[in-house]
Amino acid sequence: MSNSGNSDDGSNNSESDDGGVDQEGFKKDLFDRIFEVHSTGSFATFGIIDSFVHPGISVDPIGTVRLPLSEEDAHTLVQASHKAPFGKGTETVVDESVRKTWEIDAGKIHFLNKAWQSCLDRTVEHVAGELGVADGAINVRAEFYKMLLYGKGAMFKAHKDTEKVPGMFGTLIICLPSKHTGGAVCLQHGEKSARFNTSENSAFDTAFIAWYTDVTHEIEPVQTGYRWVLTYNLINESKDPYRSASALDARTGHFAQALTRWQNLEDVPQYLAYPLDHQYTDRDLRLARLKGDDYPRARHVAQSCAVHGEFYILLANMSMHITDPNDENEEPEESELLLSHIVDLEGFTLSIYDSLKISDTLLLQGISYSDREPDVQRGGNYMGNQYAEIDQFFKDSVMIIVPSRFIMSFLLGRHYRHKALDQFMG
Structure with a gap:
């Protein structure tokens, strides 16, 4: 009292x-x-992976998925997916007026190319530096979380990410080659804002976007095609509080x-x-x-x-x-x-x-x-x-x-x- x-x-x-x-x-x-x-960093960062390595994605139970994503493979992915929920208070709900997309859990996805991990590590090191994380190359790792597929009209209204595991401080998405328009990511933190558009040259480029967990962000509706995304939790494993x-x-x-x-x-x-x-x-x-x-x-x-x-x-x-x-x-x-x-x-x-x-x-x-x-x-x-x-x-x-x-x-x-x-x- x-x-x-x-x-x-x-x-x-x-x-x-x-x-x-x-x-x-x-x-x-x-x-x-x-x-x-x-x-030296920002609340969010965006870029193209120049030295992209084909991950060799295999999804249970459909098998290998080709890059760039074809219309046929997109339909197959939808069949292996479920509608993505979101947190509402203490509940987890599906409401397509707030979030409309398909997702596949990490346990059903396999990366067959061993070189993919090195490509991911280089991307994480770059992202950590852009976000201003102390000694990011040493302390930060990316933990695969979900695969997401946004078809026409798919979106996610403004929200913040939850810290799903100990040490999680941010989110990294890898936008794989899949031709689409729309689906820009809009981010807001305090008085700062950013809008990152992955649609340009999306048929062949692989883009990354990363942000801190408490940054409010929104996915604008996809207009055409499919926005195909790998989502990672960014985790800081530092135990030394005096790294600058x-x-x-x-x-x-x-x-x-x-x-x-x-x-x-x-x-x-x-x-x-x-x-x-x-x-x-x-x-x-x-x-x-x-x-x-x-x-x-x-x-x-x-x-x-x-x-x-x-x-x-x-x-x-x-x-x-x-x-x-x-x-x-x-x-x-x-x-x-x-x-x-x-x-x-x-x-x-x-x-x-x-x-x-x-x-x-x-x-x-x-x-x-x-x-x-x-x-x-x-x-x-x-x-x-x-x-x-x-x-x-x-x-x-x-x-x-x-x-x-x-x-x-x-x-x-x-x-x-x-x-x-x-x-x-x-």
């Missing part, structure tokens, strides 16, 4: 420090120093100086949180699994804290819980910002409480919830003479910076359970 007395705003109201810089100015400066660190995606050491001293300024504030915040670009499951919340710019930024802050010696860096999942009474006669909506699953950089759980209500003043930059869809929404159904209240949950992940003198009070925060958050986190 939530109790307003169990909140932890972690800071006092302070207008200025000894140097005349107020806390808001300091928080903006600290945010800017973290934000200016970037990886870019050279960050030059900025370390400057950030350590900013941490010293933090100590000299008149009223020192007990901790501050930086919202990460990507969302992470509890299982994958650790430095080695961070994606895109999140990895070099966290790595940079960790290095700076180590150089300074009096600060810790932690990771946590955070949810904004908004309750709308859904009744014009009641007070307007209420909101709570809650931290859960606080871990060190190796993913080891540190906190003894299940959730902690915090003030949004502890975020280095505020998060807007008005222009995004909730990750989970419950309620709103008609009950008797009124509609039930609506609970909305918006999930984010954050990096938390804590002065060493406050670390124990932070980790030993008041213990309470928040019923709605427990339901959301499962």
Whole structure:
């Protein structure tokens, strides 16, 4: 049960420090120093496999499939396929108004050409570099998941991929030679977007597209022909959290100086949180699994804290819980910002409480919830003479910076359970 007395705003109201810089100015400066660190990669990548190797695809029970894909072989593949489902809440459903395509499970597909694995490995190495994954050639592998066949009118509306196996951080698709039009992949992450079209020269070219799991993407309807795809889960097997995606050491001293300024504030915040670009499951919340710019930024802050010696860096999942009474006669909506699953950089759980209500003043930059869809929404159904209240949950992940003198009070925060958050986190 939530109790307003169990909140932890972690800071006092302070207008200025000894140097005349107020806390808001300091928080903006600290945010800017973290934000200016970037990886060499993007949230998604696309290209043509120049040195493509014929995989020698055999499908049970129909046998070898020719490349480029013929109309006859396409019909045979359909006979060996089933309609592709998708996740809807806790259920897996088939609804062709949302997803219309055919799929064949990995267990029925065999690659007869041994050279195919080397071709795939080269593609994965390239993709990992494009996505900015630290030491991707060493740590990243592709696990075959499904074969998909998109005929005329086939599509998949906007969605995000689920992390199907431990270490999965992204999806790789190989679009095999099969003449088609339409079927472009549209991707959106925050304010960034991309549209990749595999139809050009599709009869003979083999294209790849890869993206992070929390990137929203949509497959536009196929207009003619067949879009033929191999789908792989991208898995990061790194166990070394200190591999770097870019050279960050030059900025370390400057950030350590900013941490010293933090100590000299008149009223020192007990901790501050930086919202990460990507969302992470509890299982994958650790430095080695961070994606895109999140990895070099966290790595940079960790290095700076180590150089300074009096600060810790932690990771946590955070949810904004908004309750709308859904009744014009009641007070307007209420909101709570809650931290859960606080871990060190190796993913080891540190906190003894299940959730902690915090003030949004502890975020280095505020998060807007008005222009995004909730990750989970419950309620709103008609009950008797009124509609039930609506609970909305918006999930984010954050990096938390804590002065060493406050670390124990932070980790030993008041213990309470928040019923709605427990339901959301499962």
